[in-house]
Amino acid sequence: MPPFVYARIARRKADTHVRFDPAALARLTHVPEPVIGLEIHLAVKARSKMFCACDADGFGSDPNTNVCPVCMGLPGSLPVANREAIALGLRFARALGCEVPERTQFHRKHYFYPDAPKNYQISQFERPIGEHGAVPIPGGRTIGITRVHLEEDAGRLVHPTYADHSLLDLNRAGAPLIEMVTEPDLRTPEEARAFLQEVRAIARALGVSDASPEEGKMRADVNVSLRNPDGSFGTKVEVKNLNSFRSVEAALAFEIRRQERVLEDGFEVVQETRGWNEGGQKTVSQRSKEEAADYRYMPDPDIPAITIHDDQIAAIDAAMPELPAAKRARYAALEVHEDAASQIAYDVHTAGVFDAVTSAWNGPAQIVANWLLSEVAGHLHQDGRTLEEAIPDPDAFAPRLANLLDLVQDRTISSTVAKELLPEVIDGAQASELVESRGLARVADEGALGTVIDAVMAAHPDVVESAREQPKAINALLGRVMKETGGTADASVVRNLIEQRLQA
Ligand SMILES: [Zn+2]
Secondary structure, eight states: OHHHHHHHHHHHHHHHHOOTTTHHHHHHOOOOOOEEEEEEEEOOHHHHHHSSBTTGGGGGGTOOOSSSSSTTTTTTOOOOOHHHHHHOOOOOOOOHTTOOOOEEOOOOEEEOOTTTTTTTEEOSSSSSSSSEEEETTTTTEEEEEEEEEEEOOOEEEEOOTSSOOOEESSSSSTOOOHHHHHHHHOOHHHHHHHHHHHHHHHHHHSSSOOOGGGGEEEEEEEEEEEEOSSSSOOOEEEEEEESSSHHHHHHHHHHHHHHHHHHHHOOOOOEEEEEEETTTTTEEEEEEEEEEOOOEEEOOOOSSOOOOOOHHHHHHHHHHOHHHHHHHHHHHHTOOOHHHHHHTTTTTHHHHHHHHHHHHHHOOHHHHHHHHIIIHHHHHHHHHHOHHHHSOHHHHHHHHHHHHHHHHHHTTTOOOHHHHHHHHTTTTOOHHHHHHHHHOBBOOOOEEEEEEEEHHHOOOOHHHHHHHGGGGGGHHHHHHHHTTTTOOOOOOHHHHHHHHHHHH
């Protein structure tokens, strides 16, 4: 049941002070389906800006130091299209399954805004670098991609509280951006978030963008409507400038609820652009759209149309790395759970380590996934290291982890001991050598364990007493025996021996 249905029932309950009636859910004849589309901007990981030689990532420098006549829009300056950014854009378009035109072109999109020094933005209109793509997301659905195009970023306005004027920083002006627009194929806020994760993973796998919302390198606008009872699209509302996946999800959930409520109360949804108020966790009206903006697009006369040859596309396709969806499918075939498979597939380095270990080890891939995602990740998190820092060479690490997992699988060591050895194995040690030199092999010998157990029971008569009444208290005795034996005791043997002694 979609969350907004609960919300509606809950609101009725609040409004009328009557008891919530679950049967009311059954009486709802029309649950309007949300229809969601996204527009995503990604900062392209090229060395220079889209049409000049300034640093593409020089936002951190002093204001207006990463600029030149071209990106400041000075008269007479001539833009030159960035070959590297175009190549990355094409790579991304192909990864999204887009068709690429034989000729692509840059257009001027005219609007007046203080952070756009030329009073137009160089963008793409007809013949963008990609159209008609499709991206599969976890759960089996595929989201249509309307178009992908390249454009330049704007500058940044600062409104200091101490002054009666605003400040303008053009360091970011002209930085290369990819804009991608989806078909209205998404149905829930959760799905929108999953799609964003997929896009981020693709962009990172290709090295096209860092796609990090926290650094402003991935921003999203959403549009959402509720489908009419006859199946046609309802009135679309846009929410602009969402800077995190969480805010996309929250803004959509809020907006779906708000539109629901407007319709319930007998009003019509107004076509408008709204903003997201992070503090209040709500959308707020910014401007109504009485007419479509006319940007007076025209081909940029300074930038020739670009011909894209078939062999260029063939080369891009041939060099395409394995994308997250293909990885997920491969991991599903290894019987890895869907969540773990996505988590691994979404990070190129995690996937590299996982692939290396699963080919070095014969045991179940799910066990490798568990170790990587919980034990290894947990230890590195504590350590303040990334996987890439700790394991720069997955192929060297793989046999060491395989050796550790072998020792657990053949019951030479307990998993407690294995977890204790893991940090050293990550840093280069061979588990079997550590086990041998430290005498960590599992002890299942009843005589040897019996001696330890007797000593522990004698030292803790109160725990023994409660264990006779309450079987759960056996764990306390078991824990002490494990501690005494440095985690080497075979826990199931110890448990049996304790139970025998308690019953005696
Ligand atoms: Zn420049």
